[in-house]
Amino acid sequence: QVTLRESGPGMLQPSKTLSLTCSFSGFSLSTSGMVVSWIRQPSGKSLEWLAAIDWDGDKYYNPSLKSRLTVSKDTSNTQVFLKITSVDIADTATYYCARSLPGYYYVMDAWGQGASVTVSS
């Protein structure tokens, strides 16, 4: 059974760095072609793809946020991380991680429950 679970600080102040963790089981990111993405959703709004990392460690970023994003994975290939620098109120959202199978880079076939993040002073 494939499961993904996001975790984060819940709340942080403007200008800080947001650190999120995606812990997953039921698959390994070391499997050729596997990809894990981060997607976010402000309350009442649509989904925005942020970043992805693949089995080979290649990283992909949404150009609109690229300068502020860093995606990485752990050596055991069971966790993926996302850092967003210089957060502001507009970064308040639910953050999801999702998996894509080999050959389907951005077709997300399994999603986490999401982690709510509020940016507030």
Next chain:
Amino acid sequence: DIQMTQSPSSLPASLGERVTISCRASQGISNNLNWYQQKPDGTIKPLIYYTSNLQSGVPSRFSGSGSGTDYSLTISRLEPEDFAMYYCQQDASFPNTFGAGTKLELK
């Protein structure tokens, strides 16, 4: 970025009814169109990939079609659990982008 326009934004419907949600891309996306369902608790379920392929476990009352810039999701007979938000997503062009969503609600 490719813009995805969904219509309608809200769709009141009754149990057992057949409904269709539309998604239009700002340029051709060569059938690289996926659909997702989101429940009020935030849970996101993949439904369809590459225009018309059902994800594992998705009931056959869901179907997708389209080509070029115009795509649609059809639910043949609405069940209580189908009332939710629906999003289309294109992954033909980087970065992948989502539509604004369609809220399927009980009439």
